[in-house]
Every structure is written in C-alpha cells, then in structure tokens.
Amino acid sequence: MENKKKYVVxxxxxxCIGAGACTAASPKFWKMNYDRDGKADLIGGNEKEDTTAVIExxxxxxxxxxxxxxxxxxxxxxxxxxxNNEKII
Ligand code: SF4
Incomplete structure (x- = not known):
C-alpha cells in the first residue's frame, strides 16, 4: 500500500506554555498532561519531557x-x- 503520510509535524x-488551545482544535492529536507538567502531549509522538516530538x-x-x-x-x-521539507506553518 502506498504510504499516505504526506506531512511531518x-x-x-x-x-509549550500549556494554553490548551491545540486540544480544543484537535483532540485527536493533542492531550494535556496535567499529571506531569501541564503541557500538551502529541499523541503518537515522543512524549518525553524536553524533547521535540515528531509524527507523520x-x-x-x-x-x-x-x-x-x-x-x-x-x-x-x-x-x-x-x-521536500517545505514549511507550511
Ligand atoms: S502546544 Fe497546545 S498547549 Fe502548548 S502552547 Fe500550543 S496550544 Fe497551548
């Protein structure tokens, strides 16, 4: 099957300042981690503290x-x- 993952996030x-807006816009991908530090976690990404998380x-x-x-x-x-690594946002 063709790989349909076209974008890298x-x-x-x-x-992250823990504003929570991302979870409202996209609950599929974001959840707030109030148990740890109040920042958002990218679901499916690397959820370790102090790193950049990446998903496709x-x-x-x-x-x-x-x-x-x-x-x-x-x-x-x-x-x-x-x-092509073109920046969208
Ligand atoms: S990533 Fe989400 S929780 Fe973090 S600052 Fe941005 S909108 Fe707020």
Missing part, C-alpha cells in the same frame, strides 16, 4: 492539525511537507 514541547500525518488529517498549529499562541507546532 514537529512539536517543540519544551516551549496523512492528507485527511492535515486540516485538523493545521488548525491546532494556527491556534497555538507560541507557534510550537510546525508542519512540513514530507517530500
């Missing part, structure tokens, strides 16, 4: 992820095209 977790997403999830990236007040959610 990088989440700069250390600089498909076209069908792009708009939802883009909405969470746009609403983040500190711009720690970034999306690139996988094929």
């Amino acid at each position: 990088e989440y700069d977790r250390p600089n 997403i498909s076209e069908e999830d792009f708009e939802e992820m883009k909405a969470s990236a746009e609403i983040c007040p500190v711009n720690v959610i970034r999306i690139k095209k996988k094929e």
Whole structure:
C-alpha cells in the first residue's frame, strides 16, 4: 500500500506554555498532561519531557492539525511537507 503520510509535524514541547488551545482544535492529536507538567502531549509522538516530538500525518488529517498549529499562541507546532521539507506553518 502506498504510504499516505504526506506531512511531518514537529512539536517543540519544551516551549509549550500549556494554553490548551491545540486540544480544543484537535483532540485527536493533542492531550494535556496535567499529571506531569501541564503541557500538551502529541499523541503518537515522543512524549518525553524536553524533547521535540515528531509524527507523520496523512492528507485527511492535515486540516485538523493545521488548525491546532494556527491556534497555538507560541507557534510550537510546525508542519512540513514530507517530500521536500517545505514549511507550511
Ligand atoms: S496550544 Fe500550543 S502552547 Fe497551548 S498547549 Fe497546545 S502546544 Fe502548548
């Protein structure tokens, strides 16, 4: 089957301020980690503290992820095209 993961999402977790907007925009990908430090975790990504988490997403999830990236007040959610590393947000 063709690999349909067209985008790479990088989440700069250390600089998340715990505003929670991403979880409202995209509960599929984000959850708040109130047990640890009150920052958001990228579901399916590397959830260790103080690292950048990375996942790949498909076209069908792009708009939802883009909405969470746009609403983040500190711009720690970034999306690139996988094929050429072109920065989208
Ligand atoms: S919107 Fe941005 S700052 Fe707020 S919890 Fe999500 S990633 Fe962190």
